[in-house]
Amino acid sequence: MPTPTDHANPAAGPSPLAPDWLEYPRDPNALVPKLWAAGVSRDDDGEIAVQGIPVSRLAAEFGTPLLVLDExxxxxxxxxxxxxxxxxxxxxxxxxxxxxxxxxxxxxxxxxxxxxxxxxxxxxxxxxxxxxxxxxxxxxxxxxxxxxxxxxxxxxxxxxxxxxxxxxxxxxxxxxxxxxxxxxxxxxxxxxxxxxxxxxxxxxxxxxxxxxxxxxxxxxxxxxxxxxxxxxxxxxxxxxxxxxxxxxxxxxxxxxxxxxxxxxxxxxxxxxxxxxxxxxxxxxxxxxxxxxxxxxxxxxxxxxxxxxxxxxxxxxxxxxxxxxxxxxxxxxxxxxxxxGRAISGPSTFTLYEAGVRKTVSVDAPDAAGGAGGRTHPRRYVSVDGGMSDNARPVLYDSDYSVALASRTSTEPAVLSRVVGKHCESGDIVVRDAYLPDDVARGDLLAVPATGAYCHSLSSNYNQLTRPAIVAVRDGQARVIIRRETEEDLFARETGL
Structure with missing residues (x-):
C-alpha cells in the first residue's frame, strides 16, 4: 500500500507513473487551444478568463463547482x-x-x-x-x-x-x-x-x-x-x-x-x-x-x-x-x-476549488515489468466536486485535462491526480496530469471539455448539490441552471 507523505515534493520532470500519451509540458501555464472554447484564454494577470471574465470573479459570484459555458x-x-x-x-x-x-x-x-x-x-x-x-x-x-x-x-x-x-x-x-x-x-x-x-x-x-x-x-x-x-x-x-x-x-x-x-x-x-x-x-x-x-x-x-x-x-x-x-x-x-458532444463538449469547462493536497509513494514496475521497480511519488489534489458532477471517468475510464486557473506559477510541473470529495476510491476527476508543484488549497482549477454528459449524468451522491451552469455571451455571464440547495434535497421527501 502507498504510504501518505503529505509534505513530500514529487520530483520535477516526467514521471515513470505517467501514461505514455501524457507529455511533460514545456510550460504548465499554457492552454492547449483544442481543449477549450474559443473565448477562453489567460488574461494579463495570468487568470483563465472567458470572454474577458476572470474565473475568480465567476467563482466569487456563482460559487464552485461551476460549469462555465461559452455560448x-x-x-x-x-x-x-x-x-x-x-x-x-x-x-x-x-x-x-x-x-x-x-x-x-x-x-x-x-x-x-x-x-x-x-x-x-x-x-x-x-x-x-x-x-x-x-x-x-x-x-x-x-x-x-x-x-x-x-x-x-x-x-x-x-x-x-x-x-x-x-x-x-x-x-x-x-x-x-x-x-x-x-x-x-x-x-x-x-x-x-x-x-x-x-x-x-x-x-x-x-x-x-x-x-x-x-x-x-x-x-x-x-x-x-x-x-x-x-x-x-x-x-x-x-x-x-x-x-x-x-x-x-x-x-x-x-x-x-x-x-x-x-x-x-x-x-x-x-x-x-x-x-x-x-x-x-x-x-x-x-x-x-x-x-x-x-x-x-x-x-x-x-x-x-x-x-x-x-x-x-x-x-x-x-x-x-x-x-x-x-x-x-x-x-x-x-x-x-x-x-451532440462535438457541439456541447468543448464549449464548457468545470471550475473547482482545490482543497486537501497529499503525496503518496507508488511502486512502479521495473523495466521487465516485474515488482522490483523504484518507488515514485504521486500528488493528489482534492476538489470540491467529483463524480457527482462528472461521472464519465468512473463509468468509462475517461481521461480529462486540468489547468491551474486562478493564477500562473513558476514552479515545475509534477504528476498529479485530481480527485473529488466522495466516499469512493474511484472518485477521480483527472487521472493523470502535470500541475505546478505549488498548487494548494484555495486555488481554482479548470477542467476543460465538460459540456457533454457531465450535467446530463450528474447526481446527488453523498447528498452533494449539483452545480450551477453559467453561460457567457458578449462578455456577460448569466445563470441558465441554478445551483441546487440543501432545500432541494428535501423537496421530494414526504415525512418532513
Missing part, C-alpha cells in the same frame, strides 16, 4: 456542422438536416440556441422531449429516440406532432402502430438498425455491434457472413411498417457509437444502409426518402486527442455516400446527422 462557442460549433454538411451534400440531396443530440447537454436555453442556429433537436426520453417543447422548438423539427419508450412517451410524441419517432424494436413498432391508429394519425417513423460496425471506443458507448440493446439487427438469426438482410429483424420491420396504415415509414437510422475519431466506420455504415435501401426498393418498390447516419464524433479531452473538423467529416462522408448511391443506382436520400 458563442456552442453556437459557432452548431453552425459549423450545419454549414459544412449542407455544403458537402448540396449536390447529392440538397443539404443535410442536423439534429443536435440533446442527451449530451440539454436545458431550455440550449434547445433554443440550436433552433436559432438552424438545427433540429433529437431527444432520447419523455423528459428531454418535455424540455424541447417547453423551449418552443418546432415539434416538426424534434425526433424521439429510446430503446424502451413507454406508451405515454409515444402518445406524447404523437400528440405533439414530432417530426420523427426512431423505432428501436418490432415490439415498439406494433405498439406505435396501434397508438397512432387509436389517435387517428400516421406516425412518422425512422427504423434504427444495427449495421454491425464496431467503433473504436469504449464497449458501453459502441452502439452498432450486435451484442447490445439498441436497434434492429440487419442479420438474419443464425445466418452466415454475407447472407444479406433477408429474414432479419430489420427486413421484418420494413415490411411491417410499410403494411401498417398508421405508420409513415420515412427512412432508416443508425448510430455506431460515441467519441469516434476514425472516418472509416461511418462510411462503412452508410454503405451498408444504402445497400439495404436498394434492397427495399427492389423488394417493395419503394425508395425511402431519409437516411440518418447518427453522430458520435470525437472531441479533444487531452492533448493526445486529434478530433476531425466538421468539414473533414462532411466531405469524407459525402464521398462515401456518393460512391455507394452511384454503384447502387439509387437516388440519394435526404441525409441527417446527430452531433
Amino acid at each position: 458563442e462557442d456552442f453556437r459557432a460549433r452548431a453552425r459549423a456542422f450545419r454549414d459544412a454538411f449542407d455544403a458537402a451534400f448540396a449536390e447529392l440531396c440538397g443539404g443535410v438536416d442536423v439534429y443536435y443530440a440533446g442527451k449530451s447537454f440539454l436545458c431550455t436555453a440550449a434547445a433554443r440556441w440550436v433552433a436559432e442556429e438552424g438545427l433540429r433537436l433529437d431527444t432520447a426520453s419523455g423528459g428531454e422531449l418535455a424540455i424541447a417543447l417547453r423551449a418552443g422548438v418546432d415539434p416538426a423539427h424534434i425526433g424521439l429516440h429510446g430503446n424502451n419508450k413507454s406508451d405515454a412517451e409515444l402518445r406524447r410524441a404523437l400528440d405533439a406532432g414530432v417530426g420523427r419517432i426512431v423505432v428501436d424494436s418490432l415490439d415498439e413498432l406494433d405498439r406505435l402502430a396501434a397508438l397512432a391508429a387509436e389517435a387517428g394519425v400516421r406516425a412518422p417513423v425512422m427504423l434504427r438498425l444495427t449495421p454491425g460496425v464496431h467503433a473504436h471506443t469504449h464497449e458501453f458507448i459502441a452502439t452498432a455491434h450486435e451484442d447490445q440493446k439498441f436497434g434492429l439487427s440487419m442479420s438474419a438469426p443464425d445466418a452466415g457472413q454475407g447472407s444479406g438482410t433477408a429474414g432479419s429483424p430489420a427486413a421484418a420491420a420494413v415490411a411491417q411498417a410499410l403494411a401498417a396504415e398508421s405508420i409513415d415509414l420515412l427512412g432508416l437510422h443508425c448510430h455506431i457509437g460515441s467519441q469516434i475519431f476514425e472516418a472509416e466506420g461511418f462510411g462503412v455504415a452508410a454503405e451498408k444502409l444504402l445497400g439495404f435501401l436498394a434492397e427495399i426498393r427492389d423488394t417493395h418498390g419503394v425508395e425511402l426518402a431519409e437516411l440518418d447516419l447518427g453522430g458520435g464524433h470525437g472531441i479533444a479531452y487531452t492533448a493526445a486527442d486529434d478530433p476531425r473538423t466538421p468539414e473533414d467529416i462532411a466531405t469524407t462522408l459525402a464521398s462515401a455516400v456518393r460512391a455507394a448511391t452511384e454503384r447502387l443506382g439509387l437516388a440519394c436520400p435526404r441525409i441527417s446527422i446527430e452531433p
Whole structure:
C-alpha cells in the first residue's frame, strides 16, 4: 500500500507513473487551444478568463463547482456542422438536416440556441422531449429516440406532432402502430438498425455491434457472413411498417457509437444502409426518402486527442455516400446527422476549488515489468466536486485535462491526480496530469471539455448539490441552471 507523505515534493520532470500519451509540458501555464472554447484564454494577470471574465470573479459570484459555458462557442460549433454538411451534400440531396443530440447537454436555453442556429433537436426520453417543447422548438423539427419508450412517451410524441419517432424494436413498432391508429394519425417513423460496425471506443458507448440493446439487427438469426438482410429483424420491420396504415415509414437510422475519431466506420455504415435501401426498393418498390447516419464524433479531452473538423467529416462522408448511391443506382436520400458532444463538449469547462493536497509513494514496475521497480511519488489534489458532477471517468475510464486557473506559477510541473470529495476510491476527476508543484488549497482549477454528459449524468451522491451552469455571451455571464440547495434535497421527501 502507498504510504501518505503529505509534505513530500514529487520530483520535477516526467514521471515513470505517467501514461505514455501524457507529455511533460514545456510550460504548465499554457492552454492547449483544442481543449477549450474559443473565448477562453489567460488574461494579463495570468487568470483563465472567458470572454474577458476572470474565473475568480465567476467563482466569487456563482460559487464552485461551476460549469462555465461559452455560448458563442456552442453556437459557432452548431453552425459549423450545419454549414459544412449542407455544403458537402448540396449536390447529392440538397443539404443535410442536423439534429443536435440533446442527451449530451440539454436545458431550455440550449434547445433554443440550436433552433436559432438552424438545427433540429433529437431527444432520447419523455423528459428531454418535455424540455424541447417547453423551449418552443418546432415539434416538426424534434425526433424521439429510446430503446424502451413507454406508451405515454409515444402518445406524447404523437400528440405533439414530432417530426420523427426512431423505432428501436418490432415490439415498439406494433405498439406505435396501434397508438397512432387509436389517435387517428400516421406516425412518422425512422427504423434504427444495427449495421454491425464496431467503433473504436469504449464497449458501453459502441452502439452498432450486435451484442447490445439498441436497434434492429440487419442479420438474419443464425445466418452466415454475407447472407444479406433477408429474414432479419430489420427486413421484418420494413415490411411491417410499410403494411401498417398508421405508420409513415420515412427512412432508416443508425448510430455506431460515441467519441469516434476514425472516418472509416461511418462510411462503412452508410454503405451498408444504402445497400439495404436498394434492397427495399427492389423488394417493395419503394425508395425511402431519409437516411440518418447518427453522430458520435470525437472531441479533444487531452492533448493526445486529434478530433476531425466538421468539414473533414462532411466531405469524407459525402464521398462515401456518393460512391455507394452511384454503384447502387439509387437516388440519394435526404441525409441527417446527430452531433451532440462535438457541439456541447468543448464549449464548457468545470471550475473547482482545490482543497486537501497529499503525496503518496507508488511502486512502479521495473523495466521487465516485474515488482522490483523504484518507488515514485504521486500528488493528489482534492476538489470540491467529483463524480457527482462528472461521472464519465468512473463509468468509462475517461481521461480529462486540468489547468491551474486562478493564477500562473513558476514552479515545475509534477504528476498529479485530481480527485473529488466522495466516499469512493474511484472518485477521480483527472487521472493523470502535470500541475505546478505549488498548487494548494484555495486555488481554482479548470477542467476543460465538460459540456457533454457531465450535467446530463450528474447526481446527488453523498447528498452533494449539483452545480450551477453559467453561460457567457458578449462578455456577460448569466445563470441558465441554478445551483441546487440543501432545500432541494428535501423537496421530494414526504415525512418532513
